[in-house]
Amino acid sequence: MILGSCTSLQFGAALAAQLFPALGSWGVTCLRLGIAAIVLLVLVRPAVRGWNGGQWRAVLAFGLALGAMNGSFYAAIERIPLGTAVAIEFLGPLVLSAILSRRAADLACVVLALAGIGMFGLESLAGAGALDPVGVLFALIAAVFWGFYVLASSHVGRQVPGQGGLAVALAIGALALLPLGAGGALTAVTRPGLLLLAVATALLASVIPYTLELAALRRLPRHVFGILLSLEPAIATIAGLVLLAQVPTVYGLLAVVLVVAASAGTTITARRAQSRGADDADRAARPAPSDGELETLPVDEYPAALSVQAIAEPEAVTGQFPVLDPQEHEADDVGGPDRP
Template sequence: MDEIRAEPPGSPVSIPSTSSTTAPVATPAAVPRRVGSLGPVGLVLAGGVSVQFGGALAVTLMPRAGSLGVVTLRLLVAAVVLLVVCRPSLRGHSRADWGTVVAFGVTMAAMNGLFYQSLARIPLGPAVTLEVLGPLALSVLTSRRALNAVWAGLALAGVFLLGGGGFSSLDPIGVAFALGAGAMWATYIIFSARTGRRFPQADGLALAMVVAAVVFLPLGIAESGTKLLNPTTIALGSAVAVLSSVLPYTLELLALRRLPASTFAILMSLEPAVAATAGFLILHQALSVAEAMAIALVIAASMGAVRTQVGRGKVRVEA
C-alpha cells in the first residue's frame, strides 16, 4: 500500500518510480524548472485559481451544452491536449500501473460529473464549499500530528461559515452531488499521488484523462448530441478544459510528488475562497461579510498547515 510519510529535517527524499523511463518528457509543465520554482505550495495555489475560474466559465457554458456536455468537452479537449504534449509511452508499464491509471481516470470522470451536476442546481460558492469537505476529511484521516487536525477544524469552520452556517435553503439533490464530488476529490488526491510516482512527468495524467473522456463520452452525447459540435461551444469548452483540467491537474500532480496528502488536502480549503472570487468577477455574485470572514479562516488554516509542514522537514514517499 502506498504511503506518504514525513521525515525529520536532514533525512533523504526518496521517491521511487516503477517506470523504466528516466529521460525528461515534454509536459504542459514543461518548462519544468520555471513551474517547479513555485514550490509545491505555489503549484497547488496556482492550480486552485485556474480550476475555479474555469468552473465559473463552465457555468456560463451550461445553457449551451448542458452540464454533462460541458464535462464531456472538458475531458475530451484535455485528453487531446495532454496526449499531444506528453506523448506518453504505452509500453514498459506493469499491470498495477495500468490499474492505477484506470482508477485515476474513472475517479476524475466521477468527480467532474458529480460536481457539474451540483453546479446546475446550486451556486458555485456553496458547491465548492461542500465539495472541499472531502479533502478536509482526508486531511484528518491521514494526518499524524494533532496540530493538523486543529488546522482542519479551523478550515472546516470557515467552510461552514462560507455556506452561511448551513445548507437547508439549497437544492438537496445539488447538495448530494456536491458531497459526492467531495468524496471523489479525496479519492482523486490519493490516485493522483500514486500515478505521479508510477509514471514520469505527466504521462500517467494524460492516460488517465483519456480513460475519463472515454467513460464520460456516452453521457455527454446522450444529453447534448450535436450541440457539442457548435464552434462557439467547442471554443468555450476548450477554454474550460485548459483552465479546469490541463493546468490544475498537472500542477497538482507535480505538487503531490513533494507534498504530503494531508497538507495538500488542507490547502484545498482555499478553494471556496477562490470560487467566491471567481463567482464575483465572472458571475457577479457579491461577497457577504460572513463570506469574507470565512475566507480569512480558510487562509489562516492553510497558512498554519504550510508552517506545520515546513517545520516537519522533507517528505519521503514510499510505494
C-alpha cells in the same frame, strides 16, 4: 504565477458554468476532460504497450476517481455558488490529511473547516439564503472523490514515469462520463460557438494554470506553493461574483475565510513537522527546488492545499510533482515532457 494560475482556474470554472444551460454539467465535464486528454496524448505519447497490469490498474483507478471528482463538482456548481462548492469540496483533502498525519494540529484544522461549512447552515437558519441540497450533496461527493484522487494520483506517480499516466487517466475519465455527458458533448460538436467556449474553458482551467504552476514550483518552496493555493476558495468566490453575479453573504464570506485558514494551516503544520530538528538558517539559505527535487509527494506528506487544482481538474497534481525519467530529463531543459 500561482495567483495567475488560481485566477485562471476559477474563471475557467465560472466560464464552464455558463455552458451548463446548453450542454449540461456532465456534457461540459466530458468535453473538458476529452479535450485535455487529446492534447496530452498528442504531446506526451505515452508508451502504454510497455505498461504492466499493476500500472494499468493504477491508471484506471486514477481515471475513474478523476472523472467522478470532476463530474460531481460541475454538477454541484450547476446548483450552488462556485465559492461555496469549492469550500465544501476542500473537506476531502483536509480530512484525508488529518487521517493520514494523525497530528492534533491537522485535526484542529479540520474542525476549523467544518465550522466554516457550518456557516452555510447558519445562513439557512437565519433566512439569509438556502443552498440547494442536491448541489451540496454533489459537492460532498466531489470532496470524497478528491480524497480518492489524492491517493490514486500519488500511486500513479510512483508507478508510471512522466505524464503518461495522467494523459491516459484523463481519457479514461472522459470515457467514464460518456453515458451521462454524450448528449451535451454532441450538441457542442454541432454548434461551433459552444465548442469554441468549451475549448476556452479547457485553456483557462487546464493549459494556463498548470503551465504556470509547474514553472512556479521551480521557484518556490513547496510549503509556500501550498499556502498560496489555499486561496482557491476566495478566488472562486470572486470569480462567481464577477462572471456569474453570485453575491456572497456575510456567512458565506466567513465560511470561505475559515476554510482558507484551515487549508493553509495543514500546509504550515506539515512543513513544521518535516523541518523539526533542522537548522533554520541552513534552510533559509537553501535555493529553490531543482528539477530533480520535484518528486511525487508521499501520501502522508500531502498538503491539503496542493490538491486544489481541481476545482475543475485536480488531475494536475501528478504533473506538479512528476517522476522524472533520467534520460528524458537530460534531453529536456525544462525537466520532463512538455505539458499543456
